[in-house]
Amino acid sequence: MTKQTFFTLLIILCVSILLTLCFIIFTCAGSGKAGARSKTETQIVIEPELEPETENDDEEKEEQQIIYGSANTQPRVSHQTSAVSSSGLRHIRGRVNTSEINPVNFENPDIEILKQMGADPYLISFFSGEQFYKNADYDRAITEYTASINRNSDFPASFVSRGNAYMRKRDYNRAIEDFSRAIRLDGTKAEYYNYRGFARIELALSRNTGEFNTAIEDFTRALSINRNYIDALINRSHAFYQTGNFDRVIEDCDNIIRLEPLNAVIWNRRGSAWYRKDDDDRAIRDFSEAIRINPGYATAYRNRGNAYQSKGDTERAAADFAAAQRLQSR
Numbered sequence: 001m002t003k004q005t006f007f008t009l010l011i012i013l014c015v016s017i018l019l020t021l022c023f024i025i026f027t028c029a030g031s032g033k034a035g036a037r038s039k040t041e042t043q044i045v046i047e048p049e050l051e052p053e054t055e056n057d058d059e060e061k062e063e064q065q066i067i068y069g070s071a072n073t074q075p076r077v078s079h080q081t082s083a084v085s086s087s088g089l090r091h092i093r094g095r096v097n098t099s100e101i102n103p104v105n106f107e108n109p110d111i112e113i114l115k116q117m118g119a120d121p122y123l124i125s126f127f128s129g130e131q132f133y134k135n136a137d138y139d140r141a142i143t144e145y146t147a148s149i150n151r152n153s154d155f156p157a158s159f160v161s162r163g164n165a166y167m168r169k170r171d172y173n174r175a176i177e178d179f180s181r182a183i184r185l186d187g188t189k190a191e192y193y194n195y196r197g198f199a200r201i202e203l204a205l206s207r208n209t210g211e212f213n214t215a216i217e218d219f220t221r222a223l224s225i226n227r228n229y230i231d232a233l234i235n236r237s238h239a240f241y242q243t244g245n246f247d248r249v250i251e252d253c254d255n256i257i258r259l260e261p262l263n264a265v266i267w268n269r270r271g272s273a274w275y276r277k278d279d280d281d282r283a284i285r286d287f288s289e290a291i292r293i294n295p296g297y298a299t300a301y302r303n304r305g306n307a308y309q310s311k312g313d314t315e316r317a318a319a320d321f322a323a324a325q326r327l328q329s330r
Contacts, residue, residue, distance in 0.1 A: 111124060111127060111128055111131075114127060120151075120152070121151050122147075122148045122149075122151035122152035122155060122158070123148070125144045125145070125147040125148035125151060125158075126144070126145065126148040126155070126157065126158050126161070128144040129141045129142075129143075129144030129145040129148065129158070129161060129162070129165075130161065132144060133161065133164065133165055136168075138165040138168045138169050139169075141161070141162075141165045142162055142165045142166070145158050145159075145161050145162035145165065146162065149162070154185060155185075156181075156182040156185040156186045156189075156192070157182075159178045159179070159181045159182040159185070160178065160179065160182045160192065160195065162178050163175040163176075163177075163178035163179045163182070163195065163199070164195075166178065167198075167199060167202070170202075170206070172199050172200075172202050172203035172206065173203065175195075175199040176196055176199045176200060176203065179192055179195050179196035179199060180196060183196065188225065189225075190221075190222040190223070190225035190226040190229050190232065191222070193218045193219070193221045193222035193225070193232070194218065194219060194222045194229065194231055194232045194235060196218050197214075197215040197216070197217075197218030197219045197222070197232070197235055197236075197239070198215070198235055200212075200214050200215035200218065201215045201235065201238065201239055201242075204242075205242075210242070210243075212239045212242050212243050213243075215235075215239045216236055216239045216240065216243075219232045219233075219235050219236035219239065220236065223236070228259060230256060230259050230260060233252050233255055233256050233259075234252075234256060234266070236248075236252055237249050237252035237253055237256065237266075237269060238269075240252065241269065241272070241273065244276075246273040246274075246276050246277050247277075249269065249270070249273040250270055250273050250274070253266050253267075253269055253270035253273065254270075257270070262293050263293075264289075264290040264291075264293040264294040264297055264300065265290070267286050267287070267289045267290035267293065267300075268286070268287060268290040268297070268299060268300045268303060270286045271283045271284070271285075271286030271287040271290065271300075271303060271304075271307075272303060274286060275303065275306065275307055275310070280307045280308075280310050280311045281311075283303075283304075283307045284304055284307045284308065284311075287300045287301075287303050287304035287307060288304065291304070296327055297327075298323075298324040298327035298328045299324070301320045301321075301323045301324035301327065302320065302321065302324040304320045305317045305318075305319075305320030305321040305324065308320060
């Protein structure tokens with residue numbers, strides 16, 4: 001055997017060994033991939049069965065309480081009324097948003113279904129009260145909220161909702177008491193302070209006492225929790241207006257306009273504050289902006305007419321008074 005023949009056979013042998021090794025490696029890899037895919041498919045198709053719920057499962061009940069107490073789908077309700085100031089300029093009274101504190105997680109809860117679900121009795125009473133409240137049956141709503149409180153006095157939503165019902169009945173003292181009890185249970189909710197402040201304003205106005213400082217303290221506390229809480233800013237600006245602190249009214253209105261630049265009522269309120277500070281030009285600019293935003297805003301026309309009249313521009317004043325009269329007669 002020649003040397004050339006020997007090397008040729010050696011090369012053929014090496015190539016054969018290399019091909020055999022490659023075949024073995026690819027075969028093992030393919031088998032591994034198929035096994036992994038089969039295992040994954042089995043995990044997706046075959047799911048473990050869930051254990052049935054038990055009636056005495058305290059953890060499950062606690063989860064239900066959290067769900068019922070945190071949802072927030074109640075329609076937004078704002079109390080906005082107008083009043084005439086001593087200068088003849090008008091302004092809104094305040095704003096309160098019930099959707100922030102009425103924890104309803106669906107529009108029309110079926111009480112019987114809730115009972116079948118094993119919801120706690122205090123929650124059943126609470127939701128029953130919510131239904132009566134929506135139907136404007138405030139006496140029966142109060143009865144249900146009271147039943148909820150008797151069954152669980154640590155549930156702040158029942159106190160807040162009962163406070164709302166008392167507000168509707170103009171029983172401001174009881175409303176304040178309920179909002180205060182809710183605050184004692186949970187002092188972290190800006191909405192609770194806003195509600196109590198609003199009730200205190202209504203009480204002061206109903207008795208003509210002029211005592212608005214406690215309301216201002218509540219709104220300020222709400223804003224310390226949430227500095228961009230627009231309802232508390234609106235209500236505090238109203239309280240400041242009642243006390244004659246027009247600089248603070250303007251300051252709050254500045255912040256409100258930053259958050260709600262198209263709020264015609266607040267442009268009108270800031271204009272009213274400028275008017276009370278004898279700055280007719282700035283008042284006219286704010287009233288004009290309110291009218292631009294809402295061309296049908298009769299109050300802003302009348303207020304701008306007052307400012308024009310104060311400047312001695314009787315022609316423009318007469319035109320604004322006439323526009324206000326036309327809008328109000330529609």
